[in-house]
Amino acid sequence: MAIAVPTIERAARATIVLALLAAGVGVVALLLSSDAANVSEFGALFLWYAKHRFSGNLVLIGFCGLAALSAVALFFARLRAGFVWNRDLQSGAVPSRQAGAFSTDQLVREARAALEPYLGGRPRIGETVDAMLGLPVDLAASELLIDGEPGDGKDDATISLRMAMTRVRVATMSSSLMALVLDELRAIAGIDGEFGEGSLELRQQQSSESMRVVIAQAAAGTRVRLQVMSHMAIALTLEELQMPTQVLQSFARALEQRSGLVAIVGPRGQGVTTTVYAAAHYIDRYRKEPGLIASVEAPVRHDLPFVHQTEVREGISGARVLESLVARGHGVLIVRQVDDRETARIAVEASRERLVVLTINEGRWRDALSWLREASGALPATTVVGQRLVRRVCASCAEASELGERERELLAKGGVSLGVSVDPKVGAGCRSCRRTGYVGRMPLYELVQIDGGADLDKVSAHPTLEGSLRDALDAGETSAAEALALVEQLREQRA
Numbered sequence: 001m002a003i004a005v006p007t008i009e010r011a012a013r014a015t016i017v018l019a020l021l022a023a024g025v026g027v028v029a030l031l032l033s034s035d036a037a038n039v040s041e042f043g044a045l046f047l048w049y050a051k052h053r054f055s056g057n058l059v060l061i062g063f064c065g066l067a068a069l070s071a072v073a074l075f076f077a078r079l080r081a082g083f084v085w086n087r088d089l090q091s092g093a094v095p096s097r098q099a100g101a102f103s104t105d106q107l108v109r110e111a112r113a114a115l116e117p118y119l120g121g122r123p124r125i126g127e128t129v130d131a132m133l134g135l136p137v138d139l140a141a142s143e144l145l146i147d148g149e150p151g152d153g154k155d156d157a158t159i160s161l162r163m164a165m166t167r168v169r170v171a172t173m174s175s176s177l178m179a180l181v182l183d184e185l186r187a188i189a190g191i192d193g194e195f196g197e198g199s200l201e202l203r204q205q206q207s208s209e210s211m212r213v214v215i216a217q218a219a220a221g222t223r224v225r226l227q228v229m230s231h232m233a234i235a236l237t238l239e240e241l242q243m244p245t246q247v248l249q250s251f252a253r254a255l256e257q258r259s260g261l262v263a264i265v266g267p268r269g270q271g272v273t274t275t276v277y278a279a280a281h282y283i284d285r286y287r288k289e290p291g292l293i294a295s296v297e298a299p300v301r302h303d304l305p306f307v308h309q310t311e312v313r314e315g316i317s318g319a320r321v322l323e324s325l326v327a328r329g330h331g332v333l334i335v336r337q338v339d340d341r342e343t344a345r346i347a348v349e350a351s352r353e354r355l356v357v358l359t360i361n362e363g364r365w366r367d368a369l370s371w372l373r374e375a376s377g378a379l380p381a382t383t384v385v386g387q388r389l390v391r392r393v394c395a396s397c398a399e400a401s402e403l404g405e406r407e408r409e410l411l412a413k414g415g416v417s418l419g420v421s422v423d424p425k426v427g428a429g430c431r432s433c434r435r436t437g438y439v440g441r442m443p444l445y446e447l448v449q450i451d452g453g454a455d456l457d458k459v460s461a462h463p464t465l466e467g468s469l470r471d472a473l474d475a476g477e478t479s480a481a482e483a484l485a486l487v488e489q490l491r492e493q494r495a
C-alpha cells in the first residue's frame, strides 16, 4: 500500500517542528538551571554545565535524544517521500497535478528524483530523453529548458522547469550527455539542422500530449525548450492559436470591447482553456489596466499573474463568487467551466456593463446561445467561438490516401463535401512521429456574432466547424479517419 506523499510531508514537517521545539526547550532548560549568570559566553557556559551538572540532568538528556531522533526520522521520511513519489509517478498512480500553488523545493526534489537515474553513469539515451519529455507533463510545468554548450562546454548544462512565470533550475548534466540528448531530440522531433523547431507526440498511459521541441542558439551556447502544447496556455498569444485570419480578427475585436459577451464553446480537452487564457493575455495587453481582469474557474488551470483568479471547489458557489467579483468592479470577467444556470444568468447580466468571457463545455454555438438566452431572458452583443481539435498528419511521412465512396458519403452527410479530385493525406508512420502518423493536434474553429435581438434561426456560423474540417482535409493537414471521427462526434451531439 502506498502512503500518500502529503502524509509523509506532514510527518516530516511535524518532526522539524518537534526537533526545533526540543532543541529550544533544551537550551532554555540549560539556561534556567544554570546559576552561573556571570558566564556570558555560551560555549563557556555549556562546558561548565557539562562538567558539573550534565550527567545528573535526565530531563536535558531526554530532550537532546528526542531532537536527535527527530532529525533521523526527518531524514528517512524525506528519503521515503522521494522514493514513493518517484515510484508512483512511474507507475502512473500520481496523476498530473494542477499547476496551482507549488513549492519550489518540492518541485526540485521531485524533478531530481525523476531525472537523476537517467543523467549519470552510462545512460541509455532514449530513456534519458523520455524522462526529460515526460517531466514537464508529470509536474504540470509549461516547459523544460536545457542550457549549455553541447559536447565541449567546460561547465555542465543546466536543466530547468518553467512553472507559470517562474523558472526553476532542477538538475545539471554533462555537456557530452547534452550533445547526445540533442541528437536524439533532433531525430525524434524531425529537426534537420543544428537549430530548428519540431514537434512530437508524447504517449502517456492514458493520454497523449503534444510537445514542441525548439533548439536555438543562445548567448551561452545552445538552448533547448521542450514545451507541453496542452499546458502552453501561458505561452500562447491570440496570434498563436492558429485561427483563420477572419476568425482571429473578429475574436480580437470582440475582446477589445468594453462590454458584451464572448463565449468559447467546446468539450473539455479540446483546447478551450488555451483559447480563454490567450484571450485574457490579449485583453491584458490591449487594455493595460492593472486589476482589470478577474476570473472564476473550476479549477484554476494556470496561474495568470495579471488575473485575479478565484477557484470554485465543492461547497463554493460559482454564482456567489461571480456576484462578488461584479460588485468589486472588475472591468473584465472570465468564467471558466462553471456552467450552471444561475452563473450564466449573472454572467449575461454583468456583460451589459463590462466584458464577460465564458466557456461552455457542451453542445455547439446554437445550443450555447439558446441556453444563455434562456438563463437570462435577453442577450447583449455576443460572439461565440466553437472549437475542436483533430490530429495533424505528420509532414515527414504524409502520403495521399485513396478515399472510398462510403467514406465520402459519410463525410458529405456530416456536412463535409470533398471535391472528387481531393484525396486527403495520411501519415505512413516514421521516426519523427513515433510511428503514429500524426504530430500534435490542430484546432478547428467556428464563429458566430449576433447583436442582442437576433433571431437564432436566421443566424449561421462563418466559418463552420464542418467548413474548417473540409479545408484541413483539402490541405492534407488532417486525415480522413480523424475527420470521420469528428463528424461522428458532432452527429451524436445533434442527436
Ligand SMILES: [Zn+2]
Pocket: 394, 395, 396, 397, 398, 427, 428, 429, 430, 431, 432, 433, 434, 435, 437, 438
Ligand atoms: Zn511521420
